[in-house]
Amino acid sequence: MTPPATAAPAMSPNAMPQDSQANVDIMSVITRGTSWQWMLLLGLALLGVAQAAATLAYQTYVGLGIAGYQAPVFWAVYIVTFVFWIGIGHAGTLISAILFLFRAKWRNAINRGAEAMTVFAVLTAALFPLIHIGRLWKFYFLIPYPNQRGLWVNFKSPLLWDVFAVNTYMTISIVFFFVGLIPDFAIARDRTTGLRKFIYTILALGWQGKSGQWKAHNRTVLHLSGLATPLVLSVHSVVSWDFAMSIVPGWHATIFAPYFVAGAVFGGFAMVMVVMIPVRRIYGLEEYITDYHLENMSRFILFTSNICGYAYAMEYFIAWYSGVEFEQTSFWLRAFGPYWISTWCMITFNVIFPQLLWFKKLRTNIPFLFVLCFFINLGMWFERYVIIITSLSREFIPAAWGLYIPSLAELSILTGSFCWFSMFFILFLKGGPIIAMVEVKELIIHEKAHGGAH
């Protein structure tokens, strides 16, 4: 037998000649000490959540009277906020699933942040139907369970479709998020010590990047993307049918499903920008989430903004063209009635301002993008406010019209929802890799392989 060519000492398990720069940079977000700014932000978020929880407890005790509900408006800020957060979630699924299926590799740097956002946004949204029903302890009436009365839920109701759609969406988003995190948890496991290592070891499920593991993982990501793509389109369609299946003027429109989906993607992308621009700045991740990514995102925003603009225009056109007096009045009052401010905010923020993105100078101007996206989020919240409140407050008979003004309790819970979402995100910054390290390295290694080295 010939002696082995290398009788070198066995590779020591921790001998790491050179760690990947991507690992080092992205792991440092987790491993660097917590700064006082982080603590302050978390504290503020917790404070916001606490005040909303107190409001909710009070509302549960005294009843929904403390919400500003006023006949005929019994769907109000809680539902507006529910639709808003469900919409925010859509960008994450779009980025992680649809762009994956289209092999748009630029998504690799932003998909983790967007997926995290999806999960947290859906966790926020899912609270609102419960807050809205008032009697929290009766939420299980929504679930088809065998009961003494032998009654079942009404499967012909869009509200029940919503229960199924939102719960499916929440489950699949969490599964998708976790599947993507497994290889990154393994990276974290190999680079941390103590309690952190213990937790990451359990979460990494023994991941070692073996070919059998990758094969199963790739297949799973592909199939989950394939499942999540129609799912995400269905979820906001179902949410829109909560309105469109009724006969309320302003709601009863066939355009609602595509209109809501486009709006959701639009608002979601804006939220990804609002969240990721500060994160990449604070943690010095500009090398991974580059200006190129932000520019691509702003193209998406421009595109979906125009779809929204088209839908707004079409709603008015159809209201006029239908010849239905109630529709016409509803839309006239939408623009010039008591809620004209919200309508014009919506049009200005969602359609007019984003037109500035036609200019490359502005698409690559990061502070501008941040401010613009902030306003888009505001505009998208107003869009739902306009759709829900103006339509309900101006139904058929003028004698039955009413005026709704949000109450302090509703504003408190609305604020709380933003804090609740931020709380999850702030915690996640320290808990999991905010950029998918594995997917970034996929690109780096591809580049190495085709970049002239060989």
Next chain:
Amino acid sequence: MPTLVSVFDLPGDVVAAVTKLKKRGFDDIETYSPAPFPEIDEAMDPKPSLVRLFTLIGGLTGVVTGFALQLWMSWDWEIKIAGKPFASIPPYVIIGFELTILFGGLLTFLGMLLAGKLYPTFKLDEHYSPRFSAEEFGVVVKCGDRDVAEIDALLRAQSAKEVTLVS
């Protein structure tokens, strides 16, 4: 049994090494990759992943459950609304669809855990190294004593950065 641990920089070299090893009949190979490169998995085992089957079964179970649930519940306590049939298929498509996705997705996840043998564990492979979660690829070959030299040469010929004999 002698074990050769080799380290590579590029996925293409790993594919070439694995293909050549397999062709020479050395089948006891394990690869470790820092990122997904389907070509490596393909070279290791061309069979498509079992996960496909799980998604199919999950989806079919979901759609059957969705429709069965709604139809049975509608007929179990019949309520006539606006002269419509007790059970009407078109609105039931929505929950049927959602459950297809839900069951399909959950079973896909289960399929990944089973097919990839993933479960919470503290025991990693003996030759696994954190290098393989950085940017390097590992190919570990187990072979008989007399094949060590040949495999070593073969790995180096495919630009292995390091080849270490551990037994």
